[in-house]
Amino acid sequence: MKRRQFIKSSAVLASVTALPSSVLALVQDGKLRTAHIGIGGMGMEDLKAFSSHSQVVVTALCDVDANNLAAAQKMHPQAKVFTDYRIMLEEIGDQIDAVVVSTPDHTHAPASMKAMEMGKPVYCQKPLTHHVTEARAMRKLAAEKNLITQMGIQVHSFYDYKLATLLIQSGIIGKVHTVRAWSNKNWGYDGPEPKGSDAVPKTLDWNLWLGTATERPYKNQFYHPANWRKLLDYGCGTLGDMGVHIFDTPYNALELDVPKTIKNECRKPNGYGFPESNRVTYEFPGTKYTTNNFKWVWDDGVNAPKKHEDLKLPNKDKLPDQGAMFIGEEGRLLLPHFMQLPKKIVDGAYVDIDNEIASITEEYNLSPVRDYETEGTKHYHQFVDSCLGKDESSAPFSYAARLTETILLGVIAGRFPNKTLHWDNETASFAEEEANQFLDGNYRDF
Numbered sequence: 001m002k003r004r005q006f007i008k009s010s011a012v013l014a015s016v017t018a019l020p021s022s023v024l025a026l027v028q029d030g031k032l033r034t035a036h037i038g039i040g041g042m043g044m045e046d047l048k049a050f051s052s053h054s055q056v057v058v059t060a061l062c063d064v065d066a067n068n069l070a071a072a073q074k075m076h077p078q079a080k081v082f083t084d085y086r087i088m089l090e091e092i093g094d095q096i097d098a099v100v101v102s103t104p105d106h107t108h109a110p111a112s113m114k115a116m117e118m119g120k121p122v123y124c125q126k127p128l129t130h131h132v133t134e135a136r137a138m139r140k141l142a143a144e145k146n147l148i149t150q151m152g153i154q155v156h157s158f159y160d161y162k163l164a165t166l167l168i169q170s171g172i173i174g175k176v177h178t179v180r181a182w183s184n185k186n187w188g189y190d191g192p193e194p195k196g197s198d199a200v201p202k203t204l205d206w207n208l209w210l211g212t213a214t215e216r217p218y219k220n221q222f223y224h225p226a227n228w229r230k231l232l233d234y235g236c237g238t239l240g241d242m243g244v245h246i247f248d249t250p251y252n253a254l255e256l257d258v259p260k261t262i263k264n265e266c267r268k269p270n271g272y273g274f275p276e277s278n279r280v281t282y283e284f285p286g287t288k289y290t291t292n293n294f295k296w297v298w299d300d301g302v303n304a305p306k307k308h309e310d311l312k313l314p315n316k317d318k319l320p321d322q323g324a325m326f327i328g329e330e331g332r333l334l335l336p337h338f339m340q341l342p343k344k345i346v347d348g349a350y351v352d353i354d355n356e357i358a359s360i361t362e363e364y365n366l367s368p369v370r371d372y373e374t375e376g377t378k379h380y381h382q383f384v385d386s387c388l389g390k391d392e393s394s395a396p397f398s399y400a401a402r403l404t405e406t407i408l409l410g411v412i413a414g415r416f417p418n419k420t421l422h423w424d425n426e427t428a429s430f431a432e433e434e435a436n437q438f439l440d441g442n443y444r445d446f
Contacts, residue, residue: 020148020396023097023121023387032387035060035096037085037111040068040225042125043102046152047072049380050100050123056384059096062088065224066203083205085111093118098387101125102152106234107211109134110443116141116149123383125152126244127236128397128404133440135408136428139401150383150393151400153248155338157379159368164335164342165253166360169289172344172353173328177291179250181298181324182305183242183337189230189273194219212443230273237274238300239410242322244403246337248395250296250324251403254289258405259296263420264413277301280410291329298410314349339372412438 058076062085063069069081082088099115101124109129112122128151129135142149197217200206206218213233229235259282266275282296299305310327320336331346344351369375385391422431
């Protein structure tokens with residue numbers, strides 16, 4: 001059976017009735033032995049955050065870049081090092097309790113699926129996957145094996161975001177009919193595909209970096225270590241990067257599922273890079289926190305967001321560079337990204353909500369921490385404690401897969417500028433057959 005057929009056969013997922021099992025019975029001396037796949041850039045930050053937990057023992061480090069490995073091994077000299085995650089999992093799978101995946105997006109699913117097939121809890125950076133079919137397959141496998149999982153959306157566990165979720169669900173602005181979200185970052189590329197090739201650095205295993213992606217010549221500064229987010233084969237653009245963080249709180253607060261329609265206003269596809277500017281409009285089924293006709297508008301790029309009446313602030317205040325605005329029947333709620341308190345706006349003026357904030361903070365026993373150093377490790381430590389039977393993951397793959405699917409449908413819509421695509425949640429397919437070819441990719445043998 002081909003991979004596409006296998007994944008499509010599991011498109012309709014059974015509900016999970018059992019709570020994920022901890023690995024408490026497997027750990028040694030109360031310690032969680034972790035293996036880290038991808039330890040450059042964000043992977044290094046993930047490594048630092050996990051190793052700051054007193055019950056974590058970093059047991060294995062894997063990266064295709066020797067420089068990244070050397071830096072991490074200085075921090076954890078006792079850890080075994082590998083360049084190929086497949087070899088690592090096969091050789092020392094019985095010596096690790098949980099796996100952390102912090103690679104470029106296109107390797108998230110291949111690495112995570114292999115670890116989960118071995119029964120390992122997995123923490124995977126956002127977006128959960130590069131393709132919609134992968135998100136559904138990861139959600140299904142995690143449920144079947146009853147695994148503890150967590151997607152790396154760290155701000156999900158921050159005070160400001162938990163507070164905003166509870167404020168919206170308390171009805172502070174009534175039912176929400178529109179969310180507008182934006183980022184002025186540009187993880188797109190409107191230029192031409194580079195010609196020729198450059199010598200691969202001796203410290204980089206280019207074949208392993210490409211992994212399951214289509215083989216192409218190495219070009220300096222185009223792929224590793226930073227610009228892969230801009231390119232179709234490896235990243236998911238600004239929407240798939242900052243969009244996951246900024247979508248998370250409204251998506252969670254409003255208890256949304258996947259959208260019914262998606263439209264992306266952007267330039268024509270060039271077959272290589274994501275558009276540098278996108279406006280994506282989603283229509284979702286209504287929930288108990290939204291009106292029946294609920295709309296979501298996303299803007300990205302250096303000039304985002306476009307001006308709109310919904311986004312006007314009192315006192316001619318300037319919008320934050322990144323954030324979300326909830327527009328409800330009884331006012332608006334601005335949620336900057338990030339580490340700023342939400343602000344309520346009614347009839348063009350700010351409304352004092354200090355009492356509501358204090359009440360929710362007390363009722364839900366929230367800690368109103370105001371510094372990143374303290375907040376930054378919460379999401380990671382929650383995963384560790386879940387594995388040890390002391391907590392419960394708040395962004396498991398059952399949630400993360402649906403959020404990621406929503407994001408990726410907007411990314412796919414960028415292949416069909418200004419055209420409304422219709423999504424069927426049950427069949428996991430578009431009514432527009434030409435769009436279905438982008439739901440997955442062809443895995444290269446490597």
